[in-house]
Amino acid sequence: MKYSTNPGTPTLYAFGILLFLGISCSPSSTNEEREETTISENTQQEPSMELLWETSEDLTTNESVHYEESDGVLYVANIEGGPDEKDGVGSLSKVSIDGEILERDWVTGLNAPKGMVVKGDFLYVTDIDRLVEVELATGEINQTFEIEDAVFLNDAASDGEKVYFSDMRTNTIHYLEEGNIHTFATDQNSINGLQVGSDGTVYGLDSEGLKQYSSDGSFEIINAEVTGGDGLIVIDENTFIASRWGGEIFLIQNGEATKILDTTAEESNTADIGFIPDENIVLVPTFFKNKVAAYKLSY
Numbered sequence: 001m002k003y004s005t006n007p008g009t010p011t012l013y014a015f016g017i018l019l020f021l022g023i024s025c026s027p028s029s030t031n032e033e034r035e036e037t038t039i040s041e042n043t044q045q046e047p048s049m050e051l052l053w054e055t056s057e058d059l060t061t062n063e064s065v066h067y068e069e070s071d072g073v074l075y076v077a078n079i080e081g082g083p084d085e086k087d088g089v090g091s092l093s094k095v096s097i098d099g100e101i102l103e104r105d106w107v108t109g110l111n112a113p114k115g116m117v118v119k120g121d122f123l124y125v126t127d128i129d130r131l132v133e134v135e136l137a138t139g140e141i142n143q144t145f146e147i148e149d150a151v152f153l154n155d156a157a158s159d160g161e162k163v164y165f166s167d168m169r170t171n172t173i174h175y176l177e178e179g180n181i182h183t184f185a186t187d188q189n190s191i192n193g194l195q196v197g198s199d200g201t202v203y204g205l206d207s208e209g210l211k212q213y214s215s216d217g218s219f220e221i222i223n224a225e226v227t228g229g230d231g232l233i234v235i236d237e238n239t240f241i242a243s244r245w246g247g248e249i250f251l252i253q254n255g256e257a258t259k260i261l262d263t264t265a266e267e268s269n270t271a272d273i274g275f276i277p278d279e280n281i282v283l284v285p286t287f288f289k290n291k292v293a294a295y296k297l298s299y
Helices: 009-025 029-041
Strands: 049-053 064-070 073-080 089-095 101-110 113-119 121-128 132-136 142-144 153-158 163-167 172-177 180-185 194-196 202-206 209-213 217-221 233-235 239-244 248-253 256-262 275-276 281-287 294-298
Touching: 049 256, 064 113, 064 233, 064 275, 064 281, 073 113, 073 281, 089 113, 089 121, 121 153, 121 163, 153 194, 153 202, 163 194, 194 233, 202 233, 233 275
Parallel strands: 113 153
Antiparallel strands: 049 294, 064 073, 073 089, 089 101, 113 121, 121 132, 132 142, 153 163, 163 172, 172 180, 194 202, 202 209, 209 217, 233 239, 239 248, 248 256, 275 281, 281 294
């Protein structure tokens, strides 16, 4: 065996081998970055709702809650008596956006108030067989619209010109325009929740699921899983939140439904929900629990 007479050669040779092995065995930074990017792209946030606050239990059988952007107030409809009884004990309350009851008996003398919507200077609320117009500034009832053959008026929504409202037992959607009542759609089995998108499209919840309506009252079914829905929120043309009264809330995206809240075990209802869009807060009237609960929506 011969050895080199150059004393530096073995050292350089060994260093080269170690360097080669180190490079060969170490993962490249490019591969690490690609792997991290792939994981990031494939990780999707599961939609959820986190409880933020609850009001005190003073909102007797609250059926709906409406967030009004113009004054930053939550309006709550309290049935108080029977849901279809003309007993004159129903009321509307005002609540702050952090859950403080500002005025428990803002409007009194109603029967069984349910769905609400604001158009212009007035809040409109369904009340069994009539639509009640309340002045926002004073809480005074300005006028009422008696609905012929109405049985169980429920939700209300507006496009800024018309006020749409549903009759769950006559399977009809009506609307108020310039002081006159018209029929928008019939044969909508157990129609309840209504909402209008930013482009004026009407959406509804009935026994067939979530529907999108055309201007002539015809419709297509967007989702057939969430049947018998109650409250409806339109986030955009592909994203909705729908509740079932029994205690379930769903996020519907591109026609697919994901359950994001279930309070059936606690016997806490989820009736006609409201929404604070800038904060992604869902407002839940709990009916027999007599309080409104606010949840942060993440999706």
